[in-house]
Amino acid sequence: MAEKSQVSANYSTWPVILALSIVSAPLVLMYAYLFLDTITDTAVGSLIPDSFTLRHWRFLWETLPGKPNIWLVTLNTLIFTTSVTAVIVLVSSMAGYVLSRLNVPARGFFLAGVMVLHAFPSVTLIIAIFIVLQMIGLYNSLIGVILVKAAIDLPLGIWLMKGFYDTVPWEIEMAGVVDGASRFRVWRSLVLPQVRPGIMALGLFSFLSGWSEFILPQVLAPGGKVQVLSVYLSSLIADDNNFDFGTFKAVGVFYIVPVLIVYALFHKYLMNIYGGGSKG
Amino acid sequence: MRVLLDNFSKSFGTTKVIENMTLEVGHGEMLALLGPSGCGKSTTLFAICGIHRPTGGRILFGDRDVTDLPSQARNIGVVFQSYALYPHMTVAENIGFPLKVKGMPGEDIRKEVDRISGLVHIGNLLGRRPAELSGGQQQRVALARALVRKPDVLLLDEPLANLDAKLRLEMRSEIRRIQRETGITAILVTHDQVEAMSMCDRIAIMKEGEIVQIATPAEMYNDPRTAFVAGFLGNPPITFLRGVMANGAFAIPDSEIRVPLPVSIAASEGTKLMLGVRPEHFTPAGDIAVSGKVTFAETQGRENLYDVSLDGGPLLRSIQPVRHDVNIGDAVTWAIDSKGVLVFADDGRRL
Numbered sequence: 001m002a003e004k005s006q007v008s009a010n011y012s013t014w015p016v017i018l019a020l021s022i023v024s025a026p027l028v029l030m031y032a033y034l035f036l037d038t039i040t041d042t043a044v045g046s047l048i049p050d051s052f053t054l055r056h057w058r059f060l061w062e063t064l065p066g067k068p069n070i071w072l073v074t075l076n077t078l079i080f081t082t083s084v085t086a087v088i089v090l091v092s093s094m095a096g097y098v099l100s101r102l103n104v105p106a107r108g109f110f111l112a113g114v115m116v117l118h119a120f121p122s123v124t125l126i127i128a129i130f131i132v133l134q135m136i137g138l139y140n141s142l143i144g145v146i147l148v149k150a151a152i153d154l155p156l157g158i159w160l161m162k163g164f165y166d167t168v169p170w171e172i173e174m175a176g177v178v179d180g181a182s183r184f185r186v187w188r189s190l191v192l193p194q195v196r197p198g199i200m201a202l203g204l205f206s207f208l209s210g211w212s213e214f215i216l217p218q219v220l221a222p223g224g225k226v227q228v229l230s231v232y233l234s235s236l237i238a239d240d241n242n243f244d245f246g247t248f249k250a251v252g253v254f255y256i257v258p259v260l261i262v263y264a265l266f267h268k269y270l271m272n273i274y275g276g277g278s279k280g
Numbered sequence: 281m282r283v284l285l286d287n288f289s290k291s292f293g294t295t296k297v298i299e300n301m302t303l304e305v306g307h308g309e310m311l312a313l314l315g316p317s318g319c320g321k322s323t324t325l326f327a328i329c330g331i332h333r334p335t336g337g338r339i340l341f342g343d344r345d346v347t348d349l350p351s352q353a354r355n356i357g358v359v360f361q362s363y364a365l366y367p368h369m370t371v372a373e374n375i376g377f378p379l380k381v382k383g384m385p386g387e388d389i390r391k392e393v394d395r396i397s398g399l400v401h402i403g404n405l406l407g408r409r410p411a412e413l414s415g416g417q418q419q420r421v422a423l424a425r426a427l428v429r430k431p432d433v434l435l436l437d438e439p440l441a442n443l444d445a446k447l448r449l450e451m452r453s454e455i456r457r458i459q460r461e462t463g464i465t466a467i468l469v470t471h472d473q474v475e476a477m478s479m480c481d482r483i484a485i486m487k488e489g490e491i492v493q494i495a496t497p498a499e500m501y502n503d504p505r506t507a508f509v510a511g512f513l514g515n516p517p518i519t520f521l522r523g524v525m526a527n528g529a530f531a532i533p534d535s536e537i538r539v540p541l542p543v544s545i546a547a548s549e550g551t552k553l554m555l556g557v558r559p560e561h562f563t564p565a566g567d568i569a570v571s572g573k574v575t576f577a578e579t580q581g582r583e584n585l586y587d588v589s590l591d592g593g594p595l596l597r598s599i600q601p602v603r604h605d606v607n608i609g610d611a612v613t614w615a616i617d618s619k620g621v622l623v624f625a626d627d628g629r630r631l
Contacts, residue, residue: 169362169364171360171361171362171363171364172364172366174329174331174351174358174360174364175358175360175364175365175366175425176366176377177330177331177350177351177352178329178330178331178351178352178354178356178357178358179377179378179381179425179429180352180378180381180382180429181352181377181381182352185381190366193366193368194367194368196368
């Protein structure tokens with residue numbers, strides 16, 4: 001940070017800051033108002049809140065009629081997201097290495113195939129996946145939707161990790177082999193640490209992507225026991241005659257808080273996705 | 281330990297890099313594989329350390345046939361051109377890694393690391409990471425890591441190429457000192473003839489996948505087998521004169537220059553010949569006077585280097601103690617030392 005302010009010392013920063021502030025002001029205002037709106041009541045037709053209330057947040061301590069318990073839903077979301085992240089990180093870090101370094105048959109075909117899968121919009125597959133899951137008995141289960149989500153996000157992860165592995169010098173592996181380490185040991189204790197930034201970035205990216213996933217759980221696991229937050233949120237406004245915007249907004253705020261926390265803590269790793277560098 | 285390459289061949293796909301090469305390195309000897317890039321010297325090294333599998337022939341360490349053994353089972357130490365230190369480990373962890381892989385207990389690893397880091401003079405750097413070291417220090421760490429598990433053979437792949445000139449000089453003698461102290465058999469791959477000559481007991485000079493000559497540095501310098509070897513060794517390099525055999529002497533057509541040749545050189549009248557003259561054999565002190573014009577002069581501090589263009593076009597190089605009376609464009613008459621000349625056939629064979 002100190003370096004950055006030194007660099008900017010040769011031109012004045014306030015016009016830039018001002019311009020950015022003006023551009024982002026509407027967003028900030030909207031979020032602030034959203035939050036304010038969840039803890040107040042407003043007279044019909046007015047924009048100014050007139051009384052404080054926690055009524056919209058009552059879903060936290062009582063189960064809404066016809067809806068699953070919020071804490072169960074949150075737990076489901078957490079399980080879904082962490083499992084998806086774990087599968088993606090584990091498989092990508094190994095598959096990326098294999099595609100980058102080992103002489104596998106039909107390597108080019110695999111790389112191209114994986115790329116095509118990445119370009120495929122997942123929505124177009126959803127009916128086929130629905131039928132498959134129903135046939136193997138994983139419809140309406142967390143495991144089913146976790147596998148599907150992980151599979152759809154894997155191509156990106158594999159390509160990303162391959163890119164990171166490509167930047168690790170061959171000599172490090174040769175040195176490891178000559179030093180007596182097995183190929184697996186070389187990967188585990190010499191190469192993997194070089195791609196840590198990539199793993200962090202991919203993990204974070206998968207976490208955020210899993211947390212915000214809506215269409216797959218909505219179609220493949222809509223049941224109350226396995227619902228995730230995005231599905232819960234949409235069910236609040238699904239009924240045209242009886243929707244509660246106050247609660248909808250409060251749940252929305254509740255939904256984004258973990259994302260904000262994760263992002264605040266780890267955003268610098270996310271930048272690595274586009275850097276592709278291996279500065280450990 | 282003795283290393284023997286027996287009829288070793290290596291090809292990549294249809295490209296034959298090395299065919300039927302036989303090379304023996306004696307116990308405790310340091311041998312240089314010297315040659316221009318693409319001559320197969322690195323391929324040979326990688327075959328010895330097991331990264332390339334030979335397409336033919338055998339590789340023996342002592343009496344042990346290691347041809348089909350993977351690198352892990354060969355007990356070798358390698359220093360790579362880029363050092364290939366593990367960036368996420370400290371110096372101590374880097375050096376200790378080969379022992380850790382072996383499953384040696386931590387206490388013993390620490391002792392061994394201390395011993396070897398004392399040998400290569402990096403005892404005070406053990407806590408640092410590779411990125412915090414200078415090039416020379418990284419080189420020492422790489423050397424320590426290669427030596428720590430007491431390998432049978434030490435392989436050095438252009439170990440000095442990434443160092444600046446002054447450090448290269450220092451590390452040259454350091455590597456030699458460490459090799460002598462440990463008594464290890466070592467093979468050095470380099471394209472730098474100065475490195476090969478100053479560090480090694482013997483040099484194997486390679487060209488297009490073949491060993492042209494194996495000899496001690498002095499033998500090779502004084503008695504090169506081909507014009508290629510003569511041209512590769514020596515700095516400043518040798519110059520060649522092209523001419524023919526005429527009346528038992530070497531003659532350059534269209535010029536007065538005649539160099540009498542020893543009777544042992546049997547070449548018929550009119551045969552095309554090449555005469556190699558090293559810069560130290562073309563000075564005012566020689567016995568065959570030759571005139572020409574100085575076209576280039578360079579001072580190296582203790583000595584001056586001159587290029588002299590002879591009547592009729594050919595060029596000779598001369599190295600002499602510093603003098604200030606000769607400048608570019610001056611006409612000079614210096615002399616070739618007939619005892620120092622090397623005679624080659626037109627195809628490069630030494631006669």
